[in-house]
Amino acid sequence: MTIGRLAEITGVPASAIRFWERHGLLPAPERQGGQRRYPPEAAERIVLLRKCQQAGLTLVEISELQQDRSRRQAMIRAKVAEIEQRMVDLEHAHQMLEHALQCGEEDIVNCPKFREQMATWREQGSS
Known part of the structure; x- marks a missing residue:
């Protein structure tokens, strides 16, 4: 599929797809007539990349995730x-x-119940 189609079905801009390719997070696609052609698995990889980003992983961490175990x-x-x-x-x-x-x-800081809750959080943080 073309980069436009891949962008359409994943909801990710083509510029982001190209960025991920440049940084080795997506495998370089085959080219036909100078155009990128992606296999269906590319959409799955993009879903994984988006989930990783949403979970707070950096590009370096995402790259590490794709390395050997x-x-x-x-x-x-x-x-x-x-x-x-x-x-x-x-x-x-x-x-x-x-x-x-x-x-x-x-x-709220003057609320006795809230102050009790804050004390509990502090105790939990020190254990």
């Missing part, structure tokens, strides 16, 4: 730990915002 293990472990910490942080933010919607205090 032994090279990618350390990066994957570090990224999993980072994501797990972000999940905890997001859950705390969610709890705080949910509480703020219900709280009658002018300043």
